[in-house]
Amino acid sequence: xxxxxxxxxxxSVVEKEDVTxxxxxxxxxxxxYLFWYKQPPSGELVFLIRRNxxxxxxxxxxxxxxxxxxxxxxxxxTITASQVVDSAVYFCALSDGTGFQKLVFGTGTRLLVSP
Amino acid sequence: xxxxxxxPKHLITATGQRVTLRCSPRSGDLSxxxxxxxxxxxxxxxxxxxxxxxxxxxxILERFSAQQFPDLHSELNxxxxxxxxxxxxxxxxxxxxxxxxxxxxxxxGPGTRLTVL
Numbered sequence: 001x002x003x004x005x006x007x008x009x010x011x012s013v014v015e016k017e018d019v020t021x022x023x024x025x026x027x028x029x030x031x032x033y034l035f036w037y038k039q040p041p042s043g044e045l046v047f048l049i050r051r052n053x054x055x056x057x058x059x060x061x062x063x064x065x066x067x068x069x070x071x072x073x074x075x076x077x078t079i080t081a082s083q084v085v086d087s088a089v090y091f092c093a094l095s096d097g098t099g100f101q102k103l104v105f106g107t108g109t110r111l112l113v114s115p
Numbered sequence: 116x117x118x119x120x121x122x123p124k125h126l127i128t129a130t131g132q133r134v135t136l137r138c139s140p141r142s143g144d145l146s147x148x149x150x151x152x153x154x155x156x157x158x159x160x161x162x163x164x165x166x167x168x169x170x171x172x173x174x175i176l177e178r179f180s181a182q183q184f185p186d187l188h189s190e191l192n193x194x195x196x197x198x199x200x201x202x203x204x205x206x207x208x209x210x211x212x213x214x215x216x217x218x219x220x221x222x223x224g225p226g227t228r229l230t231v232l
Contacts, residue, residue: 023138032153035220037223043225043226043228044117044223044224044225045201045205045223045226046117046223047117047221047222047223052221053140082222088176091158093158101163102148102159102160102163102170102171102173103148103150103158103221104160105158105159107157108157108158
């Protein structure tokens, strides 16, 4: 069965600090997809990134970067120079590669960025 | 704005009642997914429809049912409501229909917050 673990329940940082959110996954599939979603206080789920199991390239998008390591089954998310607007709950999710399939979510990490 | 719409935004009802949540997918998307977010269970997949047909089922209670209509909007029906059904219910959509071995990104609606008193 697929499983996603986000061991960090809550992280508090001060603005401009860098912060890394951890995500460890379990799957027996050779083809799978990993996602990160952001849930701000307003409650909606905002898509951030999608990565397939064959692409281990790290990705950077502005202040956000993602590190995918199949060897450790991890897909970690780093925010550089955090801002108050980054305060949210961040979810890591896993889906298999057959299409039309459910997302299995981790329990989320609440990030609090204070000024 | 993801392009997925959900109504109503908030719903307050009593135990034993029945409610219907509505979702309109993004233009052109054929698949609709329903998820429940509760404090106890976190974010859980309930059910998926593709072009009017049920495609996958998750931890959906028998008291809950869903359907997708010819115009592709979907409704989630929750009956005999219990206090524990209070949660945020999300709908997501994907194009689907590609038939390839890939997974589309699911874009989520704003959710319906259900409170059962």
